[in-house]
Amino acid sequence: MASRRIIYLVLTLVILIPLLRPFKLKPLPMKPVEKLFYYINNLPKDKALLISVDYTPDTEAELHPMTIALLKHAFHKRIKVGVLTLTLLGLGLAEDALRVVLKEFNEKAKTREDSIIYGRDYVFLGWQTPPLVPLLGMGESITKVFPVDYYGNKTDTLPLLKEIKNYRDVGIVVSISGSAIPMLYVTYAQTTFGIKVGAGFTAVSAADYYPYLNSGQLTGLLAGMRGGAEYEELLEEHFGKTKRRKATEAMSAQTTAHITIILLIIIGNLIYFLKRKKR
């Protein structure tokens, strides 16, 4: 009992201190992240990026920076963006990510052309259920599946959706989720319509997604906080410094926590072997 309390106290400190005072880190972008980044970076002008915000508040810390980084990337490159969610709780998170990124971009904008404008540069389609309806329906017509957007506008009146009609006009859909929703995109959207799919997920689910990357069904992956930080690193390399890098900042706490857990495993094993020797 006492050892558990010590572990909890040590862990609290090693997470809290770097969270309050993050130290400088330079993540090394790996192939799965690079693949996704460069695929989006090289999207043709007439193709859109569809971001599916499929996570809930519990995984916000790990997955929200990915959505923000993807939005920043798209707006830097002037790629048209469609945001949607297949989970009801994703609505508030998607709205929050859009507000954060739009503020950053529109504060710097001097003309209307520089600004990121709703309906012209991006749309927020909202939520639709059951998942099968948007997953298959968007292959036929996006406006049919989402007759009104999140803000109550008729989608067939939005200029962006006059150009982006269905999956054929979408370069890639990136599903960010703490559950198995990216697999649904692979099973239904990718298999039926051949659309490219990228995935962002929590680090504990990483092992589940590698077979799909290996088979080419997923174009790229963002695995956990590290994936988000690597994406932010690539963004900075290509587009210069941004206001905040939330994933990279949080990596400080994750770094110290990982080292602590490794040390705890080593200590635990040492005690185990010493006790076994005594017996």
Add this chain to the structure above:
Amino acid sequence: MKVKFPLILCLIMGIIGMIAYYVPHKAVQNFDNELRNTALRIIFAFSLVLGVGSIIRHHWEKIKRKREFWEYSYVTLISLFLTAFIGLFGGIDGKGIIKMAIGKFSFDIQTIYVNMAIPLGATMFSLLAYFMASAAYRAFRARNFEAILLLIAAFIVMLASVPPVARLIPKLPYISEWILDVPNTAAKRGMLFGITLGVLSTSLKILLGIERGWLGGK
């Protein structure tokens, strides 16, 4: 009839779903689209009524019978009605039919969500770190060869996620990627094949009425 009708309906719908996947004829596709885009959505709308009804009934019963922790049921019910009221009448940014703001402070649905739902959800999930650390310390032992292999793999993958270590030993992240990409993928694929075959056989059993658990085991 109470059992036969749902079984026949399940079989017909299952066959339609399968045919639509393999037959690209326009008539079949149009029918499938209509079924999916209209009928399925209506059915799901009913599930919302069922869900809300069920949560109200459950907590109301709990309060009435003063079951364990019945006081918390008040919190659930008040939160449910208050959030629904704010969402329905205040709109997304508090500028709906009823203005949801006192002075400069807006208590719209997005404000509630960002300041309450997100921190509460994140707090629950963050507790996982403590369980993981405690479990790693007490249970992760090099007891046999398989456990040693698991420990080595875990060490490499964890250390590779630490940027200073990854910069210090540049080969480490690549070894970690290899572990995930080759042995992990091989094992996962085997499992996936097994799971998929299981799902397929269970689906067939449901369609043919052999498996009737969804009918309450009748």
